Amino acid sequence: MKINLIQLNKFQTFGAKNKKIRDADDIMRISLNEFPRLSSTYIDTFYLSTQNEKKSPLHHLAKYISNKVHSKIMAQREVIKKRTSANSAVMPYALTLAGVEKNKTGNCEEAAICALTALTANGIYNSRRMLLYLQTDFIDKKSGECVYSGQSPLDHSFVITTMSDLKLDEAKDKDIVVVDPWLGFTDSLSNAKARFKQIYDVTNLDYINEYQKSAFKLKITEQTHKVPNLADYDIKQKLILVNADKYNENDMKQLGNFMKVYYDGLVKKPQNIPASI
Numbered sequence: 001m002k003i004n005l006i007q008l009n010k011f012q013t014f015g016a017k018n019k020k021i022r023d024a025d026d027i028m029r030i031s032l033n034e035f036p037r038l039s040s041t042y043i044d045t046f047y048l049s050t051q052n053e054k055k056s057p058l059h060h061l062a063k064y065i066s067n068k069v070h071s072k073i074m075a076q077r078e079v080i081k082k083r084t085s086a087n088s089a090v091m092p093y094a095l096t097l098a099g100v101e102k103n104k105t106g107n108c109e110e111a112a113i114c115a116l117t118a119l120t121a122n123g124i125y126n127s128r129r130m131l132l133y134l135q136t137d138f139i140d141k142k143s144g145e146c147v148y149s150g151q152s153p154l155d156h157s158f159v160i161t162t163m164s165d166l167k168l169d170e171a172k173d174k175d176i177v178v179v180d181p182w183l184g185f186t187d188s189l190s191n192a193k194a195r196f197k198q199i200y201d202v203t204n205l206d207y208i209n210e211y212q213k214s215a216f217k218l219k220i221t222e223q224t225h226k227v228p229n230l231a232d233y234d235i236k237q238k239l240i241l242v243n244a245d246k247y248n249e250n251d252m253k254q255l256g257n258f259m260k261v262y263y264d265g266l267v268k269k270p271q272n273i274p275a276s277i
Contacts, residue, residue, distance in 0.1 A: 018177075018188070020163040020164070020177050021177055021186050021187060021188065023163060023268075024119075024161060024163055024177045024179050024186040025179075025185075025186040026268055027115070027118050027119055027122055027124070027179075027266075027268055028115050028118070028179050028181050028186055030118055030265070030266055030268060031114040031115045031117070031118035031181060031266060032111075032114075032181055034114070034118070034263065034265050034266050035097070035100050035101060035106075035110075035114040036104060037100050037103075037104050037105050037106040037110060037111070037114075038069050038104060038105050038106075039069070039105070039106060039107045039108075039111070039182070040066045040067070040069040040070035040073060040105075040107060041070075041107045041108065041182075042107070042182065043062060043065065043066040043069065044066055047062055047066075049061070049062035050062045050063060050066060069105050072103055072105050073105050073106060073107055073110070076096075076099040076103060076105070077109075079095075079099075080095040080096055080099065083095060091254070091255065091258050092245075092247050092251050092252075092254070092255050093113045093116070093117055093255065094258065096110060096113050097113070097114065097117060097263070100113075100114060107182070108156055108157045108158070108181075108182035109129075109157045109244075111157075111181040111182045112129045112130075112157040112158050112159050112179075112180075112181065112182070112244075113129060114181065115159050115179050115181045116128070116129050116159045116179075117255060117259050117263070117266070118259070118266040119159065119161055119179070120252050120253070120255045120256030120259055121256055121259035121260050121263060121264075121266040121267050122256075122266070122267060122268050123256060124161055124163055124164075125249050125252040125253050125256060126161060126162045126164065126165065126166060126167050126168050126171075126249065126252075127159055127160065127161035127162075127168075127179075127252065128159065128160055128161075128168060128243060128244070128245070128247075129157060129158070129159055129243075129244040129245055130157065130158055130159065130160050130241045130242065130243065130244055131153060131154075131156070131157055131241070131242045131243075131244045132153075132154045132155075132156040132157075132158070132196060132239060132240075132241065132242075133151045133152060133153055133154060133239070133240050133241070133242050134151070134152045134154055134205065134208055134237055134238075134239060134240075135149060135150070135151050135152075135237065135238050135239075135240045136149070136150045136151075136152070136208070136209070136212040136235065136236075136237050137149045137235070137236045137237070137238075138216050138233045138234075138235055139233060139234040139235075139236060140232065140233060141232055141233060141234055142232070147220065147233070148215075148216045148219055148220065150211075150212040150215055150216070151240065151242070152208045152211065152212065154200070154239075156182070156196075157182075157244055158178060158179060158180040158181075158182070158183075158192075159178070159179040159180075159181075160176050160177070160178055160179070160189065160241065161176070161177050161179060162175050162176060162177070163177050167249070173189045173190060174188070174189075174190075176188070176189040177189070178191075178192035180192065183195075183199075193239055196239055197239065209235075213230065213235075216228070216233075217230075
C-alpha cells in the first residue's frame, strides 16, 4: 500500500463521539493486543530507516528484516491457501489466526482477519473483510455515457461492520463502520474513504492510470476498429470496496462461537462502573 506519510499525520489525533465507532475501536485494539505481529509493509512504509537514501547499515538491516518477514508471510499464505482448498471444512480464518499467533507476522490482510474474528467473538456477525479498489470511468463528453469502466486493486484490506444486527446488504453508508487495524483507525465509511483519498500518494497511482488508458483504448479499438481520442472523454475515478471473501452471516456466527472458546481474550470485558456517591 503506497501512502503519503505527511497526509497520514493529519489523522493521528482522532477522537470518535459515535458509540459504535468507539466500541469497534476497543475491539480492534483488543485484536492488536491478542495477535501482536510484525508487518513487512508497515516497516517499508513507516520505518524511517527503510526510507534512508544513503543506504546506511541501519537501512540494510531494516530491509533485511522486512524481506525476511515478507517471505514468512507469503509462505504462510501459500500454505493456508493449499490447506483450505484441500479441506472445505476448515473453520474460516482459523489457519491464518494460528499462523499469526505462531509466527507473530502479518500485513493488512492478516490484521483485518484478526479484527474481523474479534468482532465475531463479541457477537458482531454483520462484518466483512474488504479490499480497496480504484475504479476508473471513461465518460463520452458528447453523450455523457460511461463507455468503459476498469477496477484496479490498491493492495489494502480492512473490515466493515454495522456493529449491530443490521445486515450489511441492507445498511446505508451512514450505518457502516470501517475498522482498519493496519492504519490503526476506526471511522464512518464516508470519513474512511476521505482518509484513504488523503493518504494515497497520487504519484504512485500513475501506473494504474496508464494501464486503464491502455485497456480503454484496446477495448474501444476492438469494438469500433478506431483508436479513440482521449480528449473526447472525461476520466473519473473513485474508491470502491470489494468483498475479499465469500463467507456469510452463518459462517461468521460459527466463527464467533469458535473464537469465544479458543480465543476468549478477544471478548470485550464490561468496564467497571464506579458506584455513585
